[in-house]
Amino acid sequence: MNKSFVYGISVKGNNFTDRVKETQRLKMNFENGQNVILISPRRMGKTSLVRHVQDVVDSAIVQTVYIDIYDCRSEYDFYNKFATAIMKQTANKMEMVLENIKQFLVRLTPKISFQPDPVSDYSISLGITPKDYSPEEILALPEQVALKIGKHIVICIDEFQQIGEWNDSLIVQKRMRGVWQHQEHVSYCLFGSKQHMMTNLFQNKRMPFYQFGEPNYLQPISTADWTPFIQSKFQEKGLEISEHYVARICEIVQNQSSYVQQLAWNVMLNTHEIVTDIEIDLGVNDLLAQSTPLFMEQMNSLSTYKLNFLHAIIDGQHNQFTSQEVLKKYNLGTKSNIQKIQKVLIEKDFIEKRIDGVYISDPILQLWLQQY
Secondary structure: OOOOOOOOOOOOHHOOOOHHHHHHHHHHHHHHOOOEEEEEEOOOOOOHHHHHHHHHHOOOOOEEEEEEEEOOOOHHHHHHHHHHHHHOOOOOOOOHHHHHHHHHHOOOOEEEEEEEOOOOOOEEEEEOOOOOHHHHHOHHHHHHHHHHHHEEEEEEEOOOHHHHOOOOOOHHHHHHHHHHHOOOOOOEEEOOOOHHHHHHHHHHOOOOOOOEEEEEEEEOOOOOHHHHHHHHHHHHHEEOOHHHHHHHHHHHHOOOOOHHHHHHHHHHHHHOOOOOHHHHHHHHHHHHHHHHHHHHHHHOOHHHHHHHHHHHHHOOOOOOOOOOOHHHHHHOOOHHHHHHHHHHHHHHHHHOOOOEEEEEEOHHHHHHHOOO
């Protein structure tokens, strides 16, 4: 199905727009064995970019493997997902997958599950435990497979910041770095949705992954690049949207890719012929309504002081929170309370630090807080 706009998931094909320079750079890194760290705020399209480069990279010399570790809660959860993805994605047929498991993971007896629909994919459960294989043996697996298939392997790990949540996280990170940095036929593309955690993992000199790869900071797609994309989608439906209103859509959501597509879709659904202020307002109202259940749940989890802090930011206060005037005006408690409030809100991805102070990360949350 050719969808006009796609959001909330990674996009590909006709729904992937721009990122020409980023695609070229990442493709060259993949093909030349350079480790890459992708860092950006949420909703900027990191996953879509990586998946796009997987499609255009020279498959004659490079084999990519994509792993999403969001649901990995422990070290061995990761090793099972890591090994399974490598086994499945570096072989074309199930018979070859099983042959590779027999060769590289000889001490395991995998369990295979089939879907009722014969066209659907199959799943493999390896059930790796510390008794079967050491962490170092599993981490060395891609190098062995790369030598067998005669290609360079690029391991793309999404939601990589999850490793910071595991027990003995520093020990695990040291193990990973210790094995991966010596691999000659494997490189890594590591990225995640929590910018502050990713920044700490890769830019803190005390952390094992410090300077592990080339840092790439993904910037928002410009309005100039969004304009022809959005206008063409409207034209396909026999509708018209001017550059002015495309710019309005981008401005409202601060060019955050997922939100641009969601708001554009809402506006399209409210348009009969030509987009005007009315359709933009209706689209924004729909977006706020769609977001309300989540925002309500998130705000209910915050203390009064933290909510007051968010409202201070909305009022234009981005620094000097410890001054008596600001503390009193917004009822933020004591000076010592400010650092704790900021820490929690940053960890929960509600706010982010910039050069001139702190800002609300989510433009729709900011708009919602202004109205509710």
